[in-house]
Amino acid sequence: MTGGRGAPELLDRMVGDSLGWLERARAHFRLPPNVTTDADPNLTLKPLGELAELTQLIRTSHPRAAVRKQAAGLFAFAWEETRDGELFAELIRGEPRATYPVELYGVFAQAGLRNTAVEELLPATTGLRSWRIAREDHTRTLGVLNAEQRIGLRPHAAFDAVLKLTGLGSMPEPWTLDRKAAYGVTHDVFHLTDWGRARGQLSGELAEYLRLWLPAWLETWLEEQLWDLVGELLAVTACLPAAPYDPVAWQRLADAQAPDGSVPEIGGAPPGPGDGAEAFTACYHSTLVTAFAGTLARIASDEATADGGAVVAVAATP
Numbered sequence: 001m002t003g004g005r006g007a008p009e010l011l012d013r014m015v016g017d018s019l020g021w022l023e024r025a026r027a028h029f030r031l032p033p034n035v036t037t038d039a040d041p042n043l044t045l046k047p048l049g050e051l052a053e054l055t056q057l058i059r060t061s062h063p064r065a066a067v068r069k070q071a072a073g074l075f076a077f078a079w080e081e082t083r084d085g086e087l088f089a090e091l092i093r094g095e096p097r098a099t100y101p102v103e104l105y106g107v108f109a110q111a112g113l114r115n116t117a118v119e120e121l122l123p124a125t126t127g128l129r130s131w132r133i134a135r136e137d138h139t140r141t142l143g144v145l146n147a148e149q150r151i152g153l154r155p156h157a158a159f160d161a162v163l164k165l166t167g168l169g170s171m172p173e174p175w176t177l178d179r180k181a182a183y184g185v186t187h188d189v190f191h192l193t194d195w196g197r198a199r200g201q202l203s204g205e206l207a208e209y210l211r212l213w214l215p216a217w218l219e220t221w222l223e224e225q226l227w228d229l230v231g232e233l234l235a236v237t238a239c240l241p242a243a244p245y246d247p248v249a250w251q252r253l254a255d256a257q258a259p260d261g262s263v264p265e266i267g268g269a270p271p272g273p274g275d276g277a278e279a280f281t282a283c284y285h286s287t288l289v290t291a292f293a294g295t296l297a298r299i300a301s302d303e304a305t306a307d308g309g310a311v312v313a314v315a316a317t318p
Contacts, residue, residue, distance in 0.1 A: 021261030085115025106147030
């Protein structure tokens with residue numbers, strides 16, 4: 001890996017192309033009429049929530065105004081799909097013990113989008129003993145705690161104590177990391193840093209652990225052509241102090257991106273038409289992650305350039 005100075009033109013093209021594909025795929029993010037009853041949340045709410053989470057970061061943080069505008073349109077679309085937050089009130093009433101409505105609502109609350117009915121329900125649902133019980137998935141608990149902080153709720157557990165129980169907090173032997181554990185570590189970082197907004201939250205010990213082993217993990221998943229995890233690992237890399245930049249890994253991910261802007265989760269392009277449901281399922285998350293990782297890497301590149309005194313950061317480039 002090199003220093004933090006990335007390749008702005010490559011990163012901007014990858015982010016812009018990814019957002020262009022996501023824009024054209026809006027129809028597949030739309031929620032069905034039965035979203036609060038018997039629809040599969042992994043195929044409905046999860047994609048829309050991920051769209052909101054990552055475009056919210058891009059719309060507020062990417063250095064280029066045109067890219068921010070693209071992301072802002074997608075984020076606004078996601079809020080409209082929730083019927084200005086009424087969806088979350090229905091979900092909370094239907095599943096008062098569930099945490100995911102609060103997690104999803106937190107993304108919008110952080111952006112200043114609030115719903116009165118949801119705000120009235122939150123103290124009751126988050127105060128339930130069954131809602132606050134410890135979860136086996138400690139990474140998920142970090143996500144809940146982050147949502148509580150975004151909304152302004154009192155956290156139901158100590159963040160640092162939960163972090164110690166996660167894959168990242170325990171700093172496992174690097175050769176033991178399988179695919180599931182690797183995804184866990186990336187999300188531990190995202191929750192800890194509020195998806196790259198608070199990179200200083202990474203302790204020196206955790207940052208050095210990641211700096212040492214990320215290149216090996218990247219090489220492993222590049223060989224597997226698991227582009228979704230490659231993108232997440234590159235996003236984690238961009239969260240490190242003086243974020244290193246791996247030109248080979250970024251070029252490999254760029255080469256995996258199709259001309260239409262989509263990035264397959266694994267291997268090559270999915271079979272069938274690029275605008276079909278099968279292609280959407282196979283590409284939407286990895287395409288979102290590519291836009292997210294490219295944004296964090298672009299921010300890190302600008303910071304490195306500014307620190308080096310060569311060029312002023314392009315925070316408002318049109």
